[in-house]
Amino acid sequence: MEILLLQSEEQALRLEKVRGIMNEKKIDALLISDNANKYYLTGRVFSGYIYLPLKGEPIYFVKRPVTMKGDGVVSIRKPEQIAESIGMVPPATIGLELATASYSKVERLLRIFPQSELADASMVMSAARAVKTAEELEKIRISGIKQDHVYRKIPTLYREGMTDVELQVEIERESRLEGCLGQFRINGDDMELYMGNILVGDNADVPTPYDFAMGGEGMDPSLPVGCNGTVIKPGNSVMVDVNGNYTGYMTDMTRTYYVEEIGDLARKAHECSIAICRRLAELGRPGTEAKALYEEAEKMAREAGLHEYFMGHRQKAGFVGHGVGIEINELPVIAPRSRDILQENNVIALEPKFVIPKTGAVGIENTYVVTPDGLKPLTNTPEGLTSLT
């Protein structure tokens, strides 16, 4: 069982990006243990660590699976063997994943490098991962195609009298049969969501503790987000934002549906969402400030007289978009105080949404790749409000 599931050329591209940032930040080596980062660097998830020096070959310290052998692999039972098992020249600065590894884990790993200065590997890896390679873009594109197949079937899954959660279960099933892996990778320990969010009617206006664009009461106080058992009725909007992880890389897409009829204010807001996406797709190029995209979206919502509904009504989200890749919340962040600058081959989701009291949530979300000609969509389901009947 070889450790690398990436072509070595592909790994070299990724290592080059990571090392470019290590060099800038004057970090001599990283010790990586986060699953998303290990997957990025090797194409697989394993239990253990990747030691990545600025110069020289990476070393893979593998706990499990025990069958993993091969070039550069050192089998270990505990991280203390990292120091024992190789005659490593201690790096002057060691980067550990301070944003995702627990305090206890970092303290333990630091003891392996008693003479090294501590630096943050999370920032290095996030910055490198924000700019996708051609192979990563291809995986995201495939996810987008499969997610589109599922979304096009949504009207066929609706039956009169259904609740939000019943519809969600059928969408989950279609997604899984299409190959959705289910696992919804989120960076950080505060965010939780199961397979996505379907919001019907006024449930869309229930504030959530989580930092998602939209809320919902949820089915139980232990997971207060999304569906709450609302029966789907004529005049409600049905916003569908479900898991697009088909390849280890995700697309993030939202479409909005309704039954029989929907009010003019909701229609207007939905059109505004589409117009914002189109406008931002023209503006977004390498070099564009992320915050400029946010400001333009907010301005368009205000000029349309829809500001009080924009990005939530009783509680508002503080962003209009975010990077997407192995995790659902990557860089760049499209928010008012973001310092991020768009780079070619960033992949971002834009989700200018509105919550209209008594109707529900409307608007769309697409995933785009940043190109010199603007943002190109990777999610291509028709964008208009769609009748479920």
Next chain:
Amino acid sequence: MEILLLQSEEQALRLEKVRGIMNEKKIDALLISDNANKYYLTGRVFSGYIYLPLKGEPIYFVKRPVTMKGDGVVSIRKPEQIAESIGMVPPATIGLELATASYSKVERLLRIFPQSELADASMVMSAARAVKTAEELEKIRISGIKQDHVYRKIPTLYREGMTDVELQVEIERESRLEGCLGQFRINGDDMELYMGNILVGDNADVPTPYDFAMGGEGMDPSLPVGCNGTVIKPGNSVMVDVNGNYTGYMTDMTRTYYVEEIGDLARKAHECSIAICRRLAELGRPGTEAKALYEEAEKMAREAGLHEYFMGHRQKAGFVGHGVGIEINELPVIAPRSRDILQENNVIALEPKFVIPKTGAVGIENTYVVTPDGLKPLTNTPEGLTSLT
């Protein structure tokens, strides 16, 4: 919107347990931010922190939802306001969640308490949560009943020629329609699993990186565990171990199925698994050493001549059981080097499983509550090998 979704008597019971341990460990206050711990202390999840002094009322520092007000609630935008907003006498020792909070988060929170000594709140909360209250037991019992309803339907979901993942999708759907919340809470950042694990045939013998009892190749290298698309054939075992989170508290249950026929060695191993569970259920009482349960299980497997298949074949798991509650991997741990001692009202899952080459995984798993009369099962689906046809 009141912060407490627990009766105040119920919260008092939980706080008493937590404070008993704080007192033992000489910790003056905890600052809690982990979702599972916040849910334990309040009955809900919110974004923010609970400041819990050894004496005096807890203070709830809430970021989101913004609608949360009420007794003891202080609205904040960032944790630095914790110090500003109250004239707190700094605790001599502050407990932070060192096992789950990231290094960056702990560093940031520590700056709020520049004069306090750092202690580990994770250990305190895990120890308190390991002993369930009557109300928690009731939630677990309800999860067990609903999970049983789903498992009894499994043979009706099978169709000839199905793959493991197709069967899993139908079980997921039944689970969700029965009220399964989906979210599979795991303590720690290394473990990932989507809705459970169905293992058919030799896929059960593929080692996984994760620290679960059983493995499986998975559908994609980004999530290497569970189903791999194997077609279910006569002679294969079909081990089903799916998500039992129906109430915010989980039960963990495994049952094994087959199509048409199954070999004698597999039948023998399955009977041995049932016998081990019954034997450990007699032995396990308040005061029993967790490691004694592991040793007894291993001894019975060895005496039955099944040692090479016990808890895996190509790769072995290092435990035979684990605590269950809000998370799937709580205390106590039933493992050879565990120092845990069983206490009344611990809830533990026992999963003595076997991997038989060419057949697959066999055995059962039940969730039990520890009582003075032994372990009482909370998962009550019939235990024998069950034909899917």
